[in-house]
Amino acid sequence: MAVRNLVDTIRDTLHQEMARDPRIVVLGEDVGVAGGVFRATAGLLSAFGEHRVIDTPLAESGIVGVAIGLSLNGMVPVAEIQFADFIHSALDQLISEAARIRYRSNGDFYCPLVVRVPYGGAIHGGLYHSQSVEALFAHVPGLRVVAPSTPYDAAGMLRAAIRCQDPVIFLEHKAVYRLVKEEVPDEEYTVPLDRAAVRKEGSRLTLLTYGLMLHHSLAVAQELEREGVSVEVIDLRSLAPLDKETILGSVRKTGRALIVHEDNLTGGLGGEVAAIIVQEAFDSLDAPVTRLAGEDVPAFPFAPPLEEAAIPNREKILAAIQELAAY
Amino acid sequence: MVVGEREARHVLGLGAADLRRMYYLMLLTRAIYQRVDLLTRQGKVLFSLSSDGHEAAQVGSATALRPGKDFCLPYYRDLGVVLTLGMTPREVMLNMFSREGDPNSGGRQMPFHWGCSRLRIITHSSPVATQIPHAVGIALASRIRDEDDVTVCYFGEGTTSKGDFHEGLNFAAVLKTPTVFICENNGYAISVPQHKQMVVADVAQRAQAYGIPGVTVDGLDVLEVYRATLDAVQRARRGEGPTLIEARVYRYGAHTSNDDDRRYRAREEVEEARKGDPVPRFRQYLLEGGALDEATDQEVKRRVEAEVDDATEYAEAQPHPDPKDVRLHVLAP
Incomplete structure (x- = not known):
């Protein structure tokens, strides 16, 4: 048991899950060498190598689309969209594809996928570093949308999202990343994705x-x-x-x-x-x-x-x- | 036909039986579409998408894959691709009639929207180009696990205007994934001709921007398409990265059953293009090379006709999807 803030908890949980399951791949802009602009993926590249921690070209639709493909071929991708404000160019991949693959194939295909999305205002981010995008995705059947707001929930819900067989939009409020600290157990607990x-x-x-x-x-x-x-x-x-x-x-x-x-x-x-x-x-x-x-x-x-x-x-x-x- | 019988056998590794199988698949593709076109006009099938003219490009390329092993991401015109990879005429007709047993979608998608996990044919949608990044991710997973599966992704030339085409090919090049991109360039994106879609003369030129090989082949020559795809597949399997292949074809029919191509194409142009029809062209090649004789040709045609009749009767008699299942498969059970 250690006292952690939310962003450190995300990073520690990713590390723990990647060590548990070799199918997990982290991909996105600046997630590798830089460790993420919020440091949520710091240390993962040196721990797991460039096959599993991928610095991608700067293209959100490509990131989500490639993640869907990884998922369709047995991997468990955790994609990061650097800011929620940039997710709109990936809407076709999330709405037309990720959300519909299970339904349109009559259950023959499905794509477990976590898209981590730092979101929210009150951080002096202006129009394009402050948006909340939950309503857009909550409208789309086939996607799960979660917004953990405590370190304990962040760890439990990230584990649940990674192990879930559905695409999950995982919203992390940027102003909460370092706002609160609490004791987070080291053991592998999960928090359900459908309970308030x-x-x-x-x-x-x-x-x-x-x-x-x-x-x-x-x-x-x-x-x-x-x-x-x-x-x-x-x-x-x-x-x-x-x-x-x-x-x-x-x-x-x-x-x-x-x-x-x-x-x-x-x-x-x-x-x-x-x-x-x-x-x-x-x-x-x-x-x-x-x-x-x-x-x-x-x-x-x-x-x-x-x-x-x-x-x-x-x-x-x-x-x-x-x-x-x-x- | 550029490839002679001797070369077919010794360079491409294709014997007479392989060649006859390709011919059979081209005939089957043509016959199924013709039947579906008729059924659509009768109102028995609610929608169709023409593949006439694309048979050589589809059968030739898909023959270079290991069915059920290599991954394939077709687009909606790829009837010949899915038949070559092992989807049966009955399964195709279940899709056309939107029946419960349709392996592609259980009647949830419009006809001609493919997907079958058994054959590693990946489910796709109607917005174009979205499958291209999927192909890169699938191939990347194979590479991460050090497996030798290759992923082949199909699309039309209109698709090469989309962002996902650019993003996908760039990702593939940067990550050096075992992916083969095949553009069936029929000159029209519904009504918009190629010169309004792009300034470059060949789609294959676009490959230069990503630093990968791009080749243009005569998509009416089934063996040329086979050879180019086999080269690209072997290159991908060797770990040398992606290739873009452009197969030049012509779509003899309208875009879909809801389209009237007389609004945008002169009949003379279509009739002229039909002179290059890949099906009689391949037939002639086989007759001249001795891989086929008139009697065998008639036998193949009877077999195709019987299979299409059987598939049609079978599928039409199968049950419709159950309305109670409308909410199934939204999320994991």
Whole structure:
């Protein structure tokens, strides 16, 4: 057991899994000699060699397409897209191919594949180093989308993703990489890819979130607890498929639901979560299902005052909770 | 025909029986498409994609592979490729009728979208070029494990305009994968002629940009295509990396059953092109070289006709997919 942050946990888990299973191959831009721009693959090249840790040409569609091919021929690829913002040129490979190979072949072919995707804002990344892309992929049946937000989950879900027989979009929030540390067991445990987690129990309302917003929400909820407002915080973490049981169980208990994500509001994951709650727990609701999300702007701007204005923060979360709790 | 009978035997290693088999596969490809075209007009098959004119390129190239061992990524026009690699006429017709037992997709994809793990024919989609990076990854896996399987990937010349073509060939060159890329250049991407697709005269020239060999062959000459593919496959197996082969062909039919090629091609052009039809051309070659006589020719044609009849009757009588299965195979069970 060691205290680790999220990015170190990713790296250690990759190392451990690659040592366990010779079929695992890591590929992407700068993942080899440089060890990844976030250092998530540091040391893997010297440990496992250039056949298994591949610095690829700078071409995202090629990276994902080659990973699919590796998978179709018995390897277990873990591809890295350097920033979520660059994944769009690989959409054809992810949506038309990875997601559909099992279905279109009537189960004759399938492609186990992990695509690690650093995502998210609040790191002064501007329009093209800040995006959240989960809603795009959660819309596509055939893909699993997960967003672990704690080191413990990062290790358990990465192991589960590597061992899963489906393509998994594995979202890692850049601002969370070094934000939190916790004890992470050394042994090989897994965390399921289809279960949400109750991070803090509460009774007045349910706050559903993931990523950086999870940590902001927990901080605000703990502060409010002292003031007598009891907020239950759910870490969705499995974004596709969603864990309806945990979502509905909590909302049936509290009667109020607030969904918080930094991805922009329109067409975001919050809409799907809200629809599930309204359709299946309508009788339990004491207040309108509420969403707090990033501004509907094409992407987060760079200048700090603009960026701050576009992303939900603790003040905005606090205000949203107070308003819903008082309804 | 550039290759003489003597060369076929001594240089290419093909005996008379091999040559007759190639001829049979070309006839079978032609006959199945002709039948499917008819069935489409009758409304019994909902969609078809023509392969007439591509038979020599498809059968010649696929004959250079080890069926079920080397990997093949065909595109939708490659009826002759999948037949050569061992898909049976019955299996093909199950695909045409979109029946439950279709080994390609159980009726989930449009007809002519191939895939069969037993034969190492990899499932593909309708957007073009996406299979090219897959071929590189498959070949890379073989190389990582030090296996001698070669991966052959097919596409049309329109596909060479796509990013995945460029990305895939560049990856293959950089990673030196055992991949053979075969472009069946029929001069038209649906209606758009080659000169609006690219400025270079030959698709094979594109190979220079990736630092790999690029060769153009007469795609109407089955033995020329076989020889070029065999060279490339052997080169790949020796660990010398990928090759791009361009087989020049002509598509005698429209793009699909929903296309009317009279809008973009003069009938005179099509009729002129038909004079180079690879099927009678190969027949003539075999007759002249003594690998085939009139009686054997008739026998092969009767066999093809009987197989197509049998496959059609068989497939049409098979059950449709069960609506209850619509949600099957989205994720792992």
